[in-house]
Amino acid sequence: MPDATGAGWRRLRREFDRRGSVALLVALALPVLMGVLGLAIDISYWAMTRLELQRVADLAAVAGVARYGASGQVSDALDTAAAVAELNGLPAGRRDGDGIVTRIDMAGAYRTTITFAAPATLTVTIVKAVPRLFSALFLTSGTQPVSARAVARLTARTRGGAACVLALSGAGETVLEAGVRLSMPGCDLRTNAALALGAEAAVDVANLVADGSIGPDGSDICSALTCVQYAARMADPYAAPYGSLLGGPVQAVSLPKGQTTFSPSPVGTAYVWRVGSGAYTLMPGIYYISGDFTVNAGTTLTGTGVTIIASGNVAIDGSASLHLAAPVTGASAGLLFASAGSLFQFTGGTATTLTGAIYAPRANLVIDGDNGVAADCLYAVAASVTFKGGASFADGDCRAAGMKPIYDLPGVASLVE
Numbered sequence: 216m217p218d219a220t221g222a223g224w225r226r227l228r229r230e231f232d233r234r235g236s237v238a239l240l241v242a243l244a245l246p247v248l249m250g251v252l253g254l255a256i257d258i259s260y261w262a263m264t265r266l267e268l269q270r271v272a273d274l275a276a277v278a279g280v281a282r283y284g285a286s287g288q289v290s291d292a293l294d295t296a297a298a299v300a301e302l303n304g305l306p307a308g309r310r311d312g313d314g315i316v317t318r319i320d321m322a323g324a325y326r327t328t329i330t331f332a333a334p335a336t337l338t339v340t341i342v343k344a345v346p347r348l349f350s351a352l353f354l355t356s357g358t359q360p361v362s363a364r365a366v367a368r369l370t371a372r373t374r375g376g377a378a379c380v381l382a383l384s385g386a387g388e389t390v391l392e393a394g395v396r397l398s399m400p401g402c403d404l405r406t407n408a409a410l411a412l413g414a415e416a417a418v419d420v421a422n423l424v425a426d427g428s429i430g431p432d433g434s435d436i437c438s439a440l441t442c443v444q445y446a447a448r449m450a451d452p453y454a455a456p457y458g459s460l461l462g463g464p465v466q467a468v469s470l471p472k473g474q475t476t477f478s479p480s481p482v483g484t485a486y487v488w489r490v491g492s493g494a495y496t497l498m499p500g501i502y503y504i505s506g507d508f509t510v511n512a513g514t515t516l517t518g519t520g521v522t523i524i525a526s527g528n529v530a531i532d533g534s535a536s537l538h539l540a541a542p543v544t545g546a547s548a549g550l551l552f553a554s555a556g557s558l559f560q561f562t563g564g565t566a567t568t569l570t571g572a573i574y575a576p577r578a579n580l581v582i583d584g585d586n587g588v589a590a591d592c593l594y595a596v597a598a599s600v601t602f603k604g605g606a607s608f609a610d611g612d613c614r615a616a617g618m619k620p621i622y623d624l625p626g627v628a629s630l631v632e
Contacts, residue, residue, distance in 0.1 A: 256348060261361050264345050267304075268363035272339045275300040276367035277628050279329065280337040284369045284376075284625025287614075289331045293318040296329045296339055305341070324358075335369035335626070366632035369625070374421040374441065378405035378621040379608035383451055383576060384598040385426060391416045391602045399608035405623040406600070407448045412436055424623055443624070452621050453550075453574045453596050460501075460547060461555045461576075463524050467505035477502075485526065490514065497521045497539070501547055507556070510535045522547035522571075528556035528578070531567070541571025542617060549618035551593075554578055559597060561604075569593050570616055582606045592616045 279296030283289065297320055301307050308322020312329075320327040324344040331337055344358040379402035382389045389406035391397060393413035397404070400419050404410075409427030412418070418436055423429055424443040429436075436442070451458075468484045470477065475493065479500030480486045488504050492511065497518030507527035510516055515536040522541060529552060531537060541551040551571025552559070559575040561567070562583040573580065573595040580597035583604045592613035614620065 260348065261345055261359055264343060264361045265363055268341045268343060268361065269365065271300050271303045271305060272341050272363045272365035273367075273630055274303055275327075275329070276337050276339040276365040277630060279339070280335060280367040280369045281625065281628035283331070283335060283337070284628060285622050287620055287622055289316060290314070292331055292337055293329050296337060297327065300327055300339070300341070335371070336366065336631075337368075338364065338366045340364045364632065365630060367628055368631045369628050371626040372624060376403070376421075376622065376624045376626060378403040378424070378623040379594050380404050380600055381449065381452070381596045381621050381623065382406040382408060382580075382598070382600040383449075383596065384408060385448060387599060388427075389425070389600050391418065395602045396605040397602055398606070402608065403623055405449060405621070408599070422624060449623055451576060451596065453572070453619070454576070456619060457547070457550050457553060457572075457574050458576075460522075460524055460550070460553055461526075463503040463526065465505070479503075488525075497523075499542065508554075510537065522550050522553070524553040526555050528558040529554045529560070529575070530558070531561045535567075537567040537569060539567075539569055539571070540616070543615075544617060549613075549616065550574060570613075572618055573597065592618060594618060594621055596621065 275296040278299040279292040282295035283292035293314070297318060300320075305320075305325055305327060306322040308320050308325065311319035311321060316331045318329045326342045328340045329337065340362065342360055342362040345361045347357055347359055379399045382405070385407045388409045388411040389404075390411045391413055394415050395413065396417045398419045399421075401421060403422040403424050404420050405424045407426045410423060410425040410429045412430065416436070418440070420440060422441045422443060423437070424446050426446055426448050427444070429442050429444050464480075464483050464485045466484045467487050468480060470486050470489065476496045476498065478498045479502050485503035485505035487506060488508050492513030494515040494517070497516065499518070499520030501522045501524060504523060504525040504527070506525070508523060508525040508529045510531045512532060512534045515538075517538045519540045520542045521539060539551055542548050549572050551569060552573045552575070554575040555577060556575070557578050558581070559573065559578040560581040560583065562581070570592045573593070575597040578597050579599045579601060580595055581601045581603065593608045594613070595608070612620070
């Protein structure tokens with residue numbers, strides 16, 4: 216109890232005054248403290264959201280640029296990046312952007328921008344409007360934009376990365392017989408089976424890539440160039456662009472008699488191909504052949520902008536001479552030969568100059584003879600491949616000729632930002 220003197224009561228009043236001042240200060244500071252605490256909670260939430268957005272952006276950017284390495288199509292890169300973002304939690308929304316090098320997806324609180332820059336860089340930016348929690352009490356905006364950005368780049372291989380020859384079947388072996396001379400230093404030889412190399416085979420390729428082993432004499436060759444064994448099986452890259460062309464017309468018609476210059480068969484028909492020795496010219500277009508397509512010794516065949524599609528086998532024999540180039544544009548752009556048969560054979564001393572792709576998904580492609588095949592831009596996709604003679608294929612990028620690259624060893628996709 217305070218004493219009854221005036222001094223005691225004065226001390227008591229001073230004590231109450233001090234306590235009242237503290238209470239007043241606390242009351243005045245409490246809104247500020249609550250605001251700081253609320254802002255700290257919001258900032259922590261925004262930081263967690265940004266980490267999640269960054270994870271999604273990183274995955275989308277790497278996946279998109281890796282897909283570009285496999286297909287060479289910018290649209291594939293944009294679509295893949297968007298799909299991966301959606302698989303990782305972003306909602307599918309309204310698409311915007313030019314769709315050529317930029318794609319924008321908008322859905323609810325999310326805005327995703329995907330941009331491709333040549334030669335092979337993909338940028339993914341994700342922005343989310345995050346609701347303000349406590350900070351909304353003293354900030355005018357009800358949402359806070361939180362963003363994440365990822366940049367991925369595809370580093371090209373120093374050699375190869377695209378195949379000139381692809382064997383689709385996993386059965387048996389792709390064979391390079393003894394003494395074969397194979398020249399395609401700018402591209403790969405790729406097989407979904409094992410690769411059998413004969414003695415003294417002279418192989419100049421960027422990479423040898425096999426789903427199985429490379430041997431039995433592969434050790435000597437692989438010491439001089441890159442060999443990849445037990446690679447993942449490769450899907451048919453030409454099924455989508457060219458597969459439907461193999462089911463051509465069934466109505467057979469004869470070639471015009473007495474002519475040496477031919478035009479494509481009338482719509483809905485396919486030629487029965489029978490020509491003797493001599494020089495023939497093919498006008499531009501698609502030539503459907505009913506049954507086998509055979510070019511015998513003494514025959515010269517010339518044409519630019521042509522595609523030959525046979526329902527049977529293809530045999531180019533003897534001393535026949537072919538000077539043919541595929542169309543640069545159109546439904547069969549880049550396709551020179553297609554066959555639904557079981558054998559596609561160049562034999563004898565065949566001397567040819569070809570520009571375009573050979574697509575024979577059910578056939579054994581056989582290159583035989585001393586001179587074999589010579590070409591500046593020639594790709595081949597067949598069920599199986601056997602080299603018995605010399606051959607040279609593309610030594611670079613043939614897209615200017617309308618051809619579709621066969622990407623088999625894409626570059627390395629990595630984050631750079």
